Amino acid sequence: MANTKKVCVVGAGVVGLSTAYCLANCGGNIEVTVIAEKFSPNTTGDGAAGKWYPSHLSQTPEIDQRRWGSITYQWLLDLTFSDLADSVGVSLVSGYHFFEYYPKDPHWKDMVLFFRRATNREIEKINENGYYVVKTGWFYTTFFLNCETYLPWLMAKFRKLGGKVIQRRVESLSELGGKYDCIVNCSGLGSYQLADDKSLYPIWGQLARVNAPWIKHFISFYSKEKKDAYIMPRATDVVLGIYNEPHRWENKVDDEIHEETMQRIYSVMPSLKNAKVTWKWSGLRPARPAVRLENDQLNVNGKKLPIIHNYGHGGSGITLHLGCALNATKLVIEALGMQSPGINYSYNFPRISQNYSSKL
Numbered sequence: 001m002a003n004t005k006k007v008c009v010v011g012a013g014v015v016g017l018s019t020a021y022c023l024a025n026c027g028g029n030i031e032v033t034v035i036a037e038k039f040s041p042n043t044t045g046d047g048a049a050g051k052w053y054p055s056h057l058s059q060t061p062e063i064d065q066r067r068w069g070s071i072t073y074q075w076l077l078d079l080t081f082s083d084l085a086d087s088v089g090v091s092l093v094s095g096y097h098f099f100e101y102y103p104k105d106p107h108w109k110d111m112v113l114f115f116r117r118a119t120n121r122e123i124e125k126i127n128e129n130g131y132y133v134v135k136t137g138w139f140y141t142t143f144f145l146n147c148e149t150y151l152p153w154l155m156a157k158f159r160k161l162g163g164k165v166i167q168r169r170v171e172s173l174s175e176l177g178g179k180y181d182c183i184v185n186c187s188g189l190g191s192y193q194l195a196d197d198k199s200l201y202p203i204w205g206q207l208a209r210v211n212a213p214w215i216k217h218f219i220s221f222y223s224k225e226k227k228d229a230y231i232m233p234r235a236t237d238v239v240l241g242i243y244n245e246p247h248r249w250e251n252k253v254d255d256e257i258h259e260e261t262m263q264r265i266y267s268v269m270p271s272l273k274n275a276k277v278t279w280k281w282s283g284l285r286p287a288r289p290a291v292r293l294e295n296d297q298l299n300v301n302g303k304k305l306p307i308i309h310n311y312g313h314g315g316s317g318i319t320l321h322l323g324c325a326l327n328a329t330k331l332v333i334e335a336l337g338m339q340s341p342g343i344n345y346s347y348n349f350p351r352i353s354q355n356y357s358s359k360l
């Protein structure tokens with residue numbers, strides 16, 4: 001078609017695929033291609049717990065966390081109350097964070113449903129256990145998004161909109177010049193090399209999945225001295241963790257750490273000793289001082305190639321993905337000079353509307 005703009009999204013994790021989907025669905029005359037080395041079920045989000053919860057975001061400004069996070073929370077809420085909840089892999093779950101210290105209330109407390117402080121009775125009950133000495137706690141309702149279900153669903157939607165997919169490694173973004181009018185870099189930790197971003201680093205984490213259908217609430221314990229413990233029920237299983245180590249690049253399951261984590265979990269929730277471990281997994285969070293979501297450009301053979309970076313989401317890629325995808329879409333449309341009242345950002349899903357873009 002005349003004047004069709006060609007956009008290439010590098011990366012098919014939750015950030016790349018949602019960005020590709022938003023671009024393909026934005027109403028502009030854009031042909032979108034995703035190029036990635038790995039696809040679901042082998043991306044970082046596929047193994048992650050998938051909880052909507054802003055974490056490991058370092059100095060990402062609160063204002064950005066709030067606009068990207070609230071859009072994503074609203075998207076998950078809408079999906080939960082649509083007939084798509086099952087096919088998308090989202091579930092609404094309530095639960096607790098307990099602390100051995102006194103944190104200030106989170107900036108997102110007004111964004112989630114039913115946020116409140118834990119009562120004295122709840123704290124006394126949890127302290128009967130004796131492993132952590134809990135001083136305070138939060139209760140709230142959030143989502144678990146199972147990316148092993150969500151990413152194939154997004155991929156099917158993307159393909160239906162005419163999206164193209166290529167599986168290969170990209171050695172440098174400039175190799176894409178001449179073939180595309182704009183590149184969206186959603187390569188996660190791959191940007192260490194692709195964007196030559198040495199501020200990017202991994203936060204290694206390890207999780208286990210168990211069958212424990214009697215667990216209906218998430219419970220996380222945070223301590224300054226002891227290691228943390230997370231119990232996170234999803235629709236299909238319960239995710240247990242956690243052990244985090246910044247700057248550990250080697251991505252391998254560590255059995256010793258697994259055993260140590262499980263003992264900690266068993267001491268706070270003894271019934272889990274009876275739950276069969278079905279899966280062990282380790283992954284690398286793509287961390288940097290702040291999420292990078294901005295315009296850039298490369299000079300390729302004397303021509304300017306617009307680049308939109310969308311990477312470095314740390315422990316919150318799932319929490320922020322849709323807000324970031326919409327923000328990146330807006331930047332692409334501006335970079336291509338396509339800003340016009342004709343472009344709309346609506347999403348053709350039940351109750352998903354232009355309200356999302358008006359918040360960006």
Ligand SMILES: Cc1cc2nc3c(=O)[nH]c(=O)nc-3n(C[C@H](O)[C@H](O)[C@H](O)COP(=O)(O)OP(=O)(O)OC[C@H]3O[C@@H](n4cnc5c(N)ncnc54)[C@H](O)[C@@H]3O)c2cc1C
Nearest residue numbers: 011012013015037038044051170188190205283317318319
């Ligand atoms: C233990 C653990 C628990 C977590 N729990 C949560 C949670 O509960 N909630 C939450 O919000 N977040 C959580 N996260 C974080 C979340 O998983 C990540 O922030 C998110 O998955 C990052 O998505 P991404 O698409 O940016 O990166 P990735 O999923 O890593 O995808 C990167 C993509 O880029 C491609 N790529 C990279 N380099 C190249 C190249 N040179 N050429 C071609 N393709 C390339 C890859 O193949 C892949 O397709 C957790 C992470 C871990 C490790």
